Amino acid sequence: MGEVTIRELKKFYGGVQVIHGLDLDIADGEFVVLVGPSGCGKSTLLRMIAGLEEVSSGDIRIGERRVNNLPPSERDIAMVFQNYALYPHKTVAANMGFALKMRGMDKAEINSRVVRAAEILGLTPYLERYPRALSGGQRQRVAMGRAIVRDPQVFLFDEPLSNLDAKLRVQMRTEIRELHLRLKTTTVYVTHDQIEAMTMADKIVVMQGGRIEQVGAPLELYDRPVNTFVASFIGSPSMNMVAGKVVEQGGVRMVEAGGAMLPLPNRASVEVGREVTYGIRPEALTAGGLGLSGTVAVVEPTGSETHVVLRVNGQDIVGMFRDRVAFRPGDALTFAPDPEMVHLFDRTTGVRLA
Structure with a gap:
């Protein structure tokens, strides 16, 4: 079984601690993505699972085995790197079967596995070509094929799409997801791209x-971020964040922010006087009504939607509209938030309140 269990995992480089006592459970067959800004430790964590970085303390288990001190070759994992790491002097077939050859596997079995992986990845016409004769997407498929033929318990992907152009990235992430649905192998995938x-x-x-x-399903993180960091990192464009204070007006609690009175969701029960961060996603804003007033700074039509940047007291607030809009830079405009789509956080700790 391909479960990955991590307990109290720590990593030090000299006196500098870069991984702080992580606990994580990855179920057999699950596709788990590690995401965060550069330097957050996601690639270090992946390399510790792979055995490419030593564990300072804590435990990593793959299935029933504690693998802390096992070399990568004995962990029953296969890793796909950012730079493909193909042998330029070997054909596609030889690249895909090389690890099996080094294990001393029977030639007929190697050929059978390579042919099967090539069929899955659409590489059959390219088996006798060399990497230099392949496109970037085809090289990435070869790197994936080299992982597939090993039939591991766990696939590890380290930012595999970062060298591809935007269109090919979209295509390849679909292919990787379809591959996972077909093989149902436990997968740990590192990216800095929250859309991926x-x-x-x-x-x-x-x-x-x-x-x-935070750990959770994609929409769970989008709809219920536990703090301002997750709220601002998950979602594109990012959630708008406005500093304010809870006040009561006419028996109704609202948030006062820079002179504007903003509605609270019905679920919120926050005391008057509390300093908060008021979060609202761009698609939860409508033009007009009562809310955040300012001047249009930028209008960005993307085709299916239009992003409008409103400058409010020196802060940029982004609204996202599905309908075509006629706003122009310099226009006076108000963005009204949908109260039930508001996220409320403690201003000091950043922790979610409602």
């Missing part, structure tokens, strides 16, 4: 500073 995380994962692990901020 949202579209590919069964479960997302959001990391910051060597710590796990």
